[in-house]
Amino acid sequence: MSKTLYTDDYKSEPYWLEGVTSLDVQDSTLPEKADVVVIGSGYTGLHTALQTARAGRKTVVIDKGNIGCGCSTRNGGQVSSSIKPDIEELTKFFGQDCAKAIRREGENALNWIETFIKDEAIDCDFERNGLYYAAHTPRHYELIARDTEILQREDGIEAFAVSEQDQRTELGSNAYFGGVVFPNHAALHAAKYHSALAKKVSDAAGLLVSHCNANSIVRHASSGDSQFSIKTSKGTIKARNVMIATNGYTGELTPWLQRRLIPIGSYVIATEPLAKEKIDSLFPTARPVCDTCKVVYYYRASPDRTRVLFGGRVSANETNPMVSAPRLHQQMCRIFPELEHTRISNSWTGTVSYTFDSMAHTGIFNGMHYALGYCGSGISLSSYLGMRAGQKIIEHADGATAFDNLPFPSRPLYRGKPWFLPAALN
Numbered sequence: 001m002s003k004t005l006y007t008d009d010y011k012s013e014p015y016w017l018e019g020v021t022s023l024d025v026q027d028s029t030l031p032e033k034a035d036v037v038v039i040g041s042g043y044t045g046l047h048t049a050l051q052t053a054r055a056g057r058k059t060v061v062i063d064k065g066n067i068g069c070g071c072s073t074r075n076g077g078q079v080s081s082s083i084k085p086d087i088e089e090l091t092k093f094f095g096q097d098c099a100k101a102i103r104r105e106g107e108n109a110l111n112w113i114e115t116f117i118k119d120e121a122i123d124c125d126f127e128r129n130g131l132y133y134a135a136h137t138p139r140h141y142e143l144i145a146r147d148t149e150i151l152q153r154e155d156g157i158e159a160f161a162v163s164e165q166d167q168r169t170e171l172g173s174n175a176y177f178g179g180v181v182f183p184n185h186a187a188l189h190a191a192k193y194h195s196a197l198a199k200k201v202s203d204a205a206g207l208l209v210s211h212c213n214a215n216s217i218v219r220h221a222s223s224g225d226s227q228f229s230i231k232t233s234k235g236t237i238k239a240r241n242v243m244i245a246t247n248g249y250t251g252e253l254t255p256w257l258q259r260r261l262i263p264i265g266s267y268v269i270a271t272e273p274l275a276k277e278k279i280d281s282l283f284p285t286a287r288p289v290c291d292t293c294k295v296v297y298y299y300r301a302s303p304d305r306t307r308v309l310f311g312g313r314v315s316a317n318e319t320n321p322m323v324s325a326p327r328l329h330q331q332m333c334r335i336f337p338e339l340e341h342t343r344i345s346n347s348w349t350g351t352v353s354y355t356f357d358s359m360a361h362t363g364i365f366n367g368m369h370y371a372l373g374y375c376g377s378g379i380s381l382s383s384y385l386g387m388r389a390g391q392k393i394i395e396h397a398d399g400a401t402a403f404d405n406l407p408f409p410s411r412p413l414y415r416g417k418p419w420f421l422p423a424a425l426n
């Protein structure tokens with residue numbers, strides 16, 4: 001390990017976990033029966049559980065690792081409206097009304113998460129200061145500036161273009177050719193949000209069981225109180241409802257979903273604390289940044305404005321945080337040359353899941369609910385679709401979404417191992 005690149009207290013763990021109470025429930029035992037078993041303890045699973053537990057359903061959330069060990073404590077904390085395909089593309093597949101409804105759900109999710117955090121008094125540094133979307137070529141600037149007009153006209157989404165000449169008001173870098181500001185996007189502290197959510201589930205009598213791998217699920221013919229038996233590393237539990245909230249970590253437990261999801265690693269570093277003036281010069285506004293590169297770089301100041309958090313994908317094949325750290329550092333210095341001698345305090349990775357139609361999916365298969373496939377930007381959508389899935393389980397009238405049971409494409413011979421990724425990302 002190069003001494004000059006890393007701080008003495010360097011950790012291959014998310015910066016977000018520093019000082020955040022983790023719900024260590026390693027010793028928790030699995031009951032024999034529940035109304036609802038949620039598999040996966042990230043934002044999706046916890047929001048489902050919060051709905052069902054508060055409705056009085058005996059709810060058990062299991063995770064194969066620590067509670068929240070997946071993306072929900074590893075992300076960049078940029079909260080967007082999350083819908084990747086544009087209105088034209090969606091209209092081609094689903095017709096205009098459905099396309100509009102899907103795009104509206106992105107805005108619904110963003111508005112809803114803000115209301116949820118405020119109403120529940122969650123202390124997670126949530127700030128709605130917008131996002132700067134930076135163009136890495138002049139052609140990309142033209143494209144995104146044009147799309148901005150369409151977004152405003154068709155979707156009513158607030159956005160404005162910033163030319164290369166004016167860019168320094170948004171970003172202390174000459175690496176881009178202008179960009180677009182989405183003033184309604186937001187940012188939060190990933191692990192504070194997750195930890196508060198887990199506590200709320202617990203307070204609502206939801207049981208969190210960590211280090212409990214779901215190995216198989218059997219659906220019984222009779223539809224009584226125990227429609228499902230879930231065999232886990234901590235024993236078997238019977239349940240009336242099952243929610244699959246495994247996103248990028250979806251495995252052989254649910255082959256039907258595994259065939260539809262493309263797991264992709266994303267990598268982040270945090271710098272050592274920097275002088276306030278430096279952070280202010282790099283990030284003159286409080287907006288996080290992402291760019292138009294095919295393999296996107298996303299970065300921001302930490303919520304306390306002491307560090308730079310810089311993320312992206314820097315390897316064709318999956319790698320580890322010690323390999324990704326110097327490469328991310330190099331990219332960060334390409335954008336901010338003055339950070340050349342800045343050391344790295346944390347480097348980490350997590351696995352997101354993409355889908356073949358670049359859309360998140362939610363619905364029911366084999367009687368089990370699911371919500372996943374957020375294509376790399378799922379803080380708001382995983383929270384929102386997880387919440388809606390919970391409402392569906394308790395048969396709440398508001399549970400429906402525009403995403404429900406849309407066709408969920410796979411590819412012939414695809415079994416969940418994306419052999420095509422290195423070529424696709426080049």
Ligand SMILES: Cc1cc2nc3c(=O)[nH]c(=O)nc-3n(C[C@H](O)[C@H](O)[C@H](O)COP(=O)(O)OP(=O)(O)OC[C@H]3O[C@@H](n4cnc5c(N)ncnc54)[C@H](O)[C@@H]3O)c2cc1C
Nearest residue numbers: 040042043044064070071072075076078214350377378379
């Ligand atoms: C590095 C990185 C940066 C990101 N940045 C952003 C960002 O800035 N903005 C944004 O909106 N999104 C971002 N994301 C994506 C976002 O974090 C995810 O979309 C969101 O957290 C998904 O939540 P989830 O609950 O569906 O999945 P996760 O939080 O990944 O939870 C899934 C859980 O399922 C568990 N599990 C899987 N299989 C089993 C099993 N058989 N038995 C028991 N448990 C199981 C896993 O252990 C895991 O804990 C980022 C992701 C990463 C990795």
